Amino acid sequence: MSKSKVPPTNKEPEPAQTLVSRLPAKATAPTELPPSATRTISPPPSKATAAKSIVNSDAPVALMPRKLKKEPSTYARRITLLKALHTHMKPQNDRLLKATKPEIKALHLSPNQLNKLAVDEEEKIAITNPSVYENILKQRLVKLKGMTPEEWVKERRAAIALENGEPPKKAPLKRVDTGLNSEEEIAFLRTLKCEQKGLDAYGYVTQLPSDAEVNETRLALESAAGWEECDRCKTRFQVFPDRNEQGALTTGGEYTKRLSLVMPFIQTPANNKVPKTSAVCFDCEMGYTTNGLELLRLTVISWPQHKPLIDVLVRPLGQILDFNTRFSGITRDQFVNAKEYDPANPQPVRKDLRIIDSPYAARDLFLSHVSPDTPIVGHALENDLNTIRLIHPFIIDTVLLYPTRQGLPFRFGLRKLAKEYLGEEIQQAGAAGHDSYEDARTTGELVRHKIKVEWKLKKVDGFEIRDGGVHPPMPPGAPPSQAPNMRPTIPTADMTGLMGAKPATKRKLEDEGEEGSGEEPPLKKVEV
Structure with a gap:
């Protein structure tokens, strides 16, 4: 049977009528976490790998160290x-x-x-x-x-x-004291703008793919007849609705042209309603659908105040296969029973998240808070921006503000940065998953910590913050100057020796010597 032609890529497809994303709000659902949230890896172990036995808490335990593959000491x-x-x-x-x-x-x-x-x-x-x-x-x-x-x-x-898989109770994240007020912090934030030249080799999308490239990818997918390779266990499987998290099912990584087939990329449009002194932090949570990895939750907060602006669940375009609860923090029960988002009452309620109709609607909601000149703050922003299919010219990415010694593609996880620079323990909910609000707020505080350090150095050198900019010291008798367009003053990963390197695969590499725990997934919020 021949397949019908797919409509042009610039036309917004309607969300799929799925068993999960289109269930009525009053539908009942299991309250327990899905199996994928509570085991070491989501796909079942292969026959060659022995499954871990369940540890009996009453079994006698000798006070002896357990044998490890890599012994840390004698x-x-x-x-x-x-x-x-x-x-x-x-x-x-x-x-x-x-x-x-x-x-x-x-x-x-x-x-x-x-x-x-x-x-x-x-x-x-x-x-x-x-x-x-x-x-x-x-x-x-x-x-x-x-x-x-x-x-x-x-x-x-x-x-x-x-x-027990319950989020631990803890004190609110402490605010960094930068010594500046909010307006001065935003003025200094503009000096931390991350240059995007060369970042396309590491997953950042900096320009729109051409129609020819998208059509070539479409033909390749049609010839594959739905057969994919699982991102997590590398098993070959065929994509079809009604699969669940018990088997190989995850696909659709960071390949730009393929992402454009599901939902086209756009560049941030002009928005005169956004104040020039605004900045936002945002974080996305994703799960696996028949279209691959898709947006399931969008969280946006103001910077540096950390006031909630958007926090909604999102119905994906494909049918949900795995909520990826261990990293997304989203359960089937929460998703199925969520109330519809009301534009007349947009104030986020974290304990009772509303659900929005599609990724397109979620992106439009996000774009109502930003313009091309708005600084967007995040951690590993290429994942979040790719998820909502947005190309934005003004990013502040903590991956680039706090580079590893090796530079990209190696990077520090958000949890490690929070522990080292803020003294905070985040992402401690275990099987209950991450909290995108916590991640966004932590990222914002890491940027404020960077500002604190950089401003302390510049203040000693005689720099001043005035007229919406950061000004170097003026020579004696010189007239006041306009705010200069300062280049980034923070260290970023050295790209010089990496420009000809092989493009990054779907998985980001963590600095094993620095990150240690390996709990943070190579692809943001995605289990490996």
Whole structure:
């Protein structure tokens, strides 16, 4: 049977009538997290790979380090540190028995459970920080020695919540004190604009694909008859509706021409309604559909105030195959029962997210808050901009503000940057997934931290912020000058030796020597 021709790429396709994206708002759905959210990898293990057995919490656990492929230290040294860790944990655990409140006393661990806690923690440090294993463990011992009973109780409750897939309760993210007011911060932000020349080799889309390129890709997909290679397990499979997260099903990575077939790219249009002194942070959460990786949640906040502007769920164009809950934080129950977005009442409600009709509607909503001259702040912005199919000329990307020693395509994860520069633990919800609002706000604070550091240096050199710009010191007797168009003053990844390098594949490379844990997925919010 011959296939009908696909309409031109500049025509907006209607969202597919899918089993998930078109269910009525009152439909019932399972409240449990999907299997893909709670296992190590979403696709089932191959026959050649032995599946991990479920650990029995009551099984006897010896106070001995677990054997690892890459040992961080000698086995004798690991035993010594493990026993020291257990010794420092025991007094904290014993104090719980003296508590008067039953809910606190219930946190007490049996000797076997305490052994398991110490062995698990030592193993985690050995795996995630092998190069600084002893330093991290010694720091942990010092912390345990000075820990109050209240801090131990808080730590135990957070660990239990994490095991149960519940987001841990924590204090709001502390704001960085830059020494500047909001208007001055926005003026300085413009000096951090990231140059995009050469970034197209690393997933950033800087120009629209031609019609010829899009048509060539369309013909290639038609000849493939729906057969794909899974992004995560590399299994060959055929795309069709009604697949679920039990099998190989994820595809549609960062290939620009293919993305244009699903939803065309556009350049940010002019918008006179947007103030020239505005800036935004944004973050996208994605899941897998029959069209590949698509937008499921859009979060936009103002910068530097971090006021919520947009936070909506989005019905994709294809049929949902996997909500990718472990990284997106979106569950089927939340998505199916979401109320329709009301333009007359656009104020975001994080605990009761509304749903918008399509990625096109979500993009239009986003474009109502930006113009080509609006700084867009984010982490690994190529993923978010590609998801909403937008080419924007003014970006501030924390991947480029905080480069690795090697430069692109290696990059630091957002969680590592937050821990190192803000002293904050983010993305700790485990199986419950990421929070796009938390990610956007953290990114905004990382940029403010960069401004704090850079402004301190420039202030010493005599620079001033006035008239909406950052001005160098004037020679004695010189008349006031106009605000100069300053070039970026922050270090970015050295592109000189990489311009002729092979373009990045779908997966971004994390700096293994720096990132350590490897929990952050190579493709943003996508499990590998």
